[in-house]
Amino acid sequence: MSSEGISERDFERAADDTLRLLERALDGVDGLEVDLQMGVLTVEFGDGTKYVINSHRAARQIWMAAERTAWHFDPREGGARWQASKDGAELWTTVEGVLSRKLGSPVELPR
Template sequence: MDRKIFYAESGKALRHIDEILGDLEHEQLDVNLAGDVLTLAFEDGGKFVINAHSAAEQIWMAAGTTAWHFDFVAARGQWIAHKTDDELMTTVSRVVGDKLGETIEL
Protein backbone atom coordinates (compact mmCIF):
# COMPACT_ATOMS: atom_id res chain seq x y z
CA MET A 1 0.00 0.00 0.00
CA ASP A 2 1.19 3.51 -0.74
CA ARG A 3 2.29 5.25 2.51
CA LYS A 4 0.16 8.32 1.74
CA ILE A 5 -2.93 6.13 1.40
CA PHE A 6 -2.11 4.30 4.63
CA TYR A 7 -1.70 7.52 6.61
CA ALA A 8 -4.81 9.09 5.07
CA GLU A 9 -7.05 6.06 5.64
CA SER A 10 -5.75 5.16 9.10
CA GLY A 11 -5.97 8.78 10.25
CA LYS A 12 -9.53 9.05 8.94
CA ALA A 13 -10.53 5.87 10.80
CA LEU A 14 -8.95 6.93 14.11
CA ARG A 15 -10.44 10.43 13.92
CA HIS A 16 -13.90 8.97 13.17
CA ILE A 17 -13.77 6.68 16.21
CA ASP A 18 -12.43 9.53 18.37
CA GLU A 19 -15.17 11.89 17.22
CA ILE A 20 -18.10 9.49 17.68
CA LEU A 21 -16.99 8.03 21.00
CA GLY A 22 -15.82 11.40 22.29
CA ASP A 23 -19.20 12.94 21.47
CA LEU A 24 -20.90 10.37 23.71
CA GLU A 25 -19.55 12.22 26.75
CA HIS A 26 -20.10 9.01 28.68
CA GLU A 27 -19.03 9.20 32.33
CA GLN A 28 -17.55 5.68 32.14
CA LEU A 29 -15.37 6.38 29.08
CA ASP A 30 -12.47 8.74 28.41
CA VAL A 31 -11.35 8.99 24.78
CA ASN A 32 -7.90 10.34 23.91
CA LEU A 33 -6.35 10.54 20.43
CA ALA A 34 -2.64 11.40 20.51
CA GLY A 35 -0.97 11.19 17.12
CA ASP A 36 -1.71 7.74 15.75
CA VAL A 37 -2.75 6.18 19.09
CA LEU A 38 -6.34 6.21 20.32
CA THR A 39 -6.79 5.23 23.96
CA LEU A 40 -10.18 4.35 25.40
CA ALA A 41 -9.97 4.42 29.19
CA PHE A 42 -12.87 3.09 31.23
CA GLU A 43 -14.01 4.01 34.72
CA ASP A 44 -13.12 0.53 36.00
CA GLY A 45 -9.46 1.04 35.00
CA GLY A 46 -9.66 -0.97 31.78
CA LYS A 47 -8.09 0.38 28.59
CA PHE A 48 -8.54 -0.39 24.91
CA VAL A 49 -5.85 0.85 22.53
CA ILE A 50 -6.26 1.37 18.79
CA ASN A 51 -3.25 2.52 16.81
CA ALA A 52 -1.97 2.94 13.29
CA HIS A 53 1.07 0.67 12.98
CA SER A 54 2.92 2.19 10.04
CA ALA A 55 5.61 -0.52 9.73
CA ALA A 56 2.95 -3.20 9.23
CA GLU A 57 0.55 -0.80 7.45
CA GLN A 58 -2.22 -1.99 9.74
CA ILE A 59 -4.48 -0.68 12.46
CA TRP A 60 -3.89 -2.67 15.63
CA MET A 61 -6.46 -2.92 18.38
CA ALA A 62 -6.13 -4.42 21.86
CA ALA A 63 -9.25 -4.77 24.00
CA GLY A 64 -8.89 -6.75 27.18
CA THR A 65 -7.18 -10.03 26.30
CA THR A 66 -8.06 -9.87 22.60
CA ALA A 67 -6.10 -8.22 19.80
CA TRP A 68 -6.80 -7.59 16.12
CA HIS A 69 -4.64 -6.51 13.17
CA PHE A 70 -6.76 -4.76 10.53
CA ASP A 71 -5.63 -4.32 6.92
CA PHE A 72 -7.17 -1.71 4.65
CA VAL A 73 -9.19 -3.36 1.87
CA ALA A 74 -9.52 -0.61 -0.74
CA ALA A 75 -12.21 -2.44 -2.73
CA ARG A 76 -14.43 -2.41 0.36
CA GLY A 77 -13.19 0.89 1.81
CA GLN A 78 -12.86 -0.88 5.17
CA TRP A 79 -10.27 -2.11 7.64
CA ILE A 80 -10.58 -5.90 7.91
CA ALA A 81 -8.87 -8.37 10.26
CA HIS A 82 -8.07 -11.19 7.86
CA LYS A 83 -7.80 -13.89 10.56
CA THR A 84 -11.37 -13.28 11.73
CA ASP A 85 -12.89 -11.19 8.89
CA ASP A 86 -13.91 -8.63 11.55
CA GLU A 87 -14.37 -5.06 10.34
CA LEU A 88 -12.81 -2.28 12.43
CA MET A 89 -15.84 -0.05 13.06
CA THR A 90 -18.14 -2.97 13.79
CA THR A 91 -15.58 -4.49 16.15
CA VAL A 92 -14.99 -1.24 18.04
CA SER A 93 -18.76 -0.70 18.31
CA ARG A 94 -19.26 -4.21 19.67
CA VAL A 95 -16.43 -4.31 22.23
CA VAL A 96 -17.03 -0.78 23.52
CA GLY A 97 -20.79 -1.37 23.62
CA ASP A 98 -20.27 -4.61 25.53
CA LYS A 99 -17.98 -2.86 28.00
CA LEU A 100 -20.44 0.01 28.57
CA GLY A 101 -23.54 -2.20 28.47
CA GLU A 102 -25.19 -0.28 25.64
CA THR A 103 -25.43 -0.18 21.87
CA ILE A 104 -22.73 1.86 20.11
CA GLU A 105 -22.74 2.65 16.39
CA LEU A 106 -19.76 3.99 14.51
Protein backbone atom coordinates in the same frame (compact mmCIF):
# COMPACT_ATOMS: atom_id res chain seq x y z
CA MET B 1 -7.11 -3.84 -1.43
CA SER B 2 -4.55 -5.59 0.74
CA SER B 3 -2.10 -3.69 2.87
CA GLU B 4 0.63 -4.59 0.36
CA GLY B 5 -1.29 -2.80 -2.39
CA ILE B 6 -1.57 0.58 -0.68
CA SER B 7 1.28 3.09 -0.68
CA GLU B 8 2.78 4.21 2.61
CA ARG B 9 1.48 7.73 2.08
CA ASP B 10 -2.05 6.51 1.27
CA PHE B 11 -1.95 4.17 4.27
CA GLU B 12 -0.92 6.97 6.62
CA ARG B 13 -3.65 9.27 5.34
CA ALA B 14 -6.35 6.56 5.54
CA ALA B 15 -5.26 5.38 9.01
CA ASP B 16 -5.06 8.92 10.39
CA ASP B 17 -8.47 9.79 8.93
CA THR B 18 -9.99 6.63 10.40
CA LEU B 19 -8.52 7.26 13.86
CA ARG B 20 -9.79 10.86 13.84
CA LEU B 21 -13.27 9.69 12.80
CA LEU B 22 -13.25 7.08 15.56
CA GLU B 23 -12.11 9.68 18.09
CA ARG B 24 -15.03 11.97 17.17
CA ALA B 25 -17.53 9.09 17.24
CA LEU B 26 -16.26 7.78 20.59
CA ASP B 27 -16.23 11.25 22.13
CA GLY B 28 -20.04 11.11 22.15
CA VAL B 29 -20.26 7.87 24.13
CA ASP B 30 -21.06 8.30 27.84
CA GLY B 31 -18.64 6.69 30.25
CA LEU B 32 -15.52 7.03 28.09
CA GLU B 33 -12.48 9.27 28.04
CA VAL B 34 -10.94 9.36 24.58
CA ASP B 35 -7.49 10.61 23.61
CA LEU B 36 -5.74 10.55 20.22
CA GLN B 37 -2.01 11.25 20.21
CA MET B 38 0.49 10.44 17.44
CA GLY B 39 -1.55 7.64 15.87
CA VAL B 40 -2.62 6.06 19.17
CA LEU B 41 -6.27 6.28 20.20
CA THR B 42 -6.78 5.44 23.87
CA VAL B 43 -10.25 4.73 25.21
CA GLU B 44 -10.45 4.78 29.00
CA PHE B 45 -13.40 3.65 31.09
CA GLY B 46 -14.44 4.86 34.52
CA ASP B 47 -12.93 1.76 36.15
CA GLY B 48 -9.51 2.53 34.64
CA THR B 49 -9.65 -0.10 31.91
CA LYS B 50 -8.03 1.06 28.67
CA TYR B 51 -8.56 -0.09 25.10
CA VAL B 52 -6.03 1.01 22.48
CA ILE B 53 -6.48 1.44 18.74
CA ASN B 54 -3.39 2.45 16.83
CA SER B 55 -1.87 2.86 13.42
CA HIS B 56 0.94 0.37 12.87
CA ARG B 57 2.80 1.87 9.95
CA ALA B 58 5.38 -0.90 9.51
CA ALA B 59 2.65 -3.52 9.04
CA ARG B 60 0.30 -1.04 7.32
CA GLN B 61 -2.50 -2.07 9.65
CA ILE B 62 -4.66 -0.64 12.39
CA TRP B 63 -4.21 -2.63 15.58
CA MET B 64 -6.66 -2.81 18.45
CA ALA B 65 -6.14 -4.23 21.94
CA ALA B 66 -9.24 -4.76 24.08
CA GLU B 67 -10.66 -7.47 26.31
CA ARG B 68 -7.27 -9.24 26.47
CA THR B 69 -7.47 -9.71 22.69
CA ALA B 70 -5.67 -8.12 19.77
CA TRP B 71 -6.97 -7.45 16.28
CA HIS B 72 -4.99 -6.46 13.18
CA PHE B 73 -7.07 -4.69 10.53
CA ASP B 74 -5.94 -4.39 6.91
CA PRO B 75 -7.09 -1.54 4.67
CA ARG B 76 -9.76 -2.37 2.12
CA GLU B 77 -11.07 -0.10 -0.61
CA GLY B 78 -8.02 2.14 -0.28
CA GLY B 79 -8.53 2.53 3.45
CA ALA B 80 -12.25 3.28 3.35
CA ARG B 81 -12.81 0.06 5.34
CA TRP B 82 -10.57 -1.94 7.67
CA GLN B 83 -10.92 -5.72 7.93
CA ALA B 84 -9.14 -8.27 10.11
CA SER B 85 -7.43 -10.89 7.97
CA LYS B 86 -7.71 -13.50 10.75
CA ASP B 87 -11.50 -13.62 10.94
CA GLY B 88 -12.88 -10.99 8.54
CA ALA B 89 -14.08 -8.72 11.37
CA GLU B 90 -14.64 -5.07 10.40
CA LEU B 91 -13.03 -2.37 12.54
CA TRP B 92 -16.08 -0.21 13.38
CA THR B 93 -18.29 -3.24 14.08
CA THR B 94 -15.60 -4.72 16.31
CA VAL B 95 -15.20 -1.45 18.24
CA GLU B 96 -18.97 -1.25 18.74
CA GLY B 97 -19.02 -4.86 19.96
CA VAL B 98 -16.25 -4.51 22.54
CA LEU B 99 -17.69 -1.23 23.82
CA SER B 100 -21.19 -2.72 24.07
CA ARG B 101 -19.87 -5.66 26.11
CA LYS B 102 -17.82 -3.44 28.41
CA LEU B 103 -20.55 -0.81 28.95
CA GLY B 104 -23.38 -3.35 29.18
CA SER B 105 -25.58 -1.66 26.59
CA PRO B 106 -25.61 -1.44 22.78
CA VAL B 107 -23.21 1.11 21.26
CA GLU B 108 -23.74 2.34 17.71
CA LEU B 109 -21.11 4.76 16.45
CA PRO B 110 -21.92 7.38 13.83
CA ARG B 111 -19.84 6.92 10.69
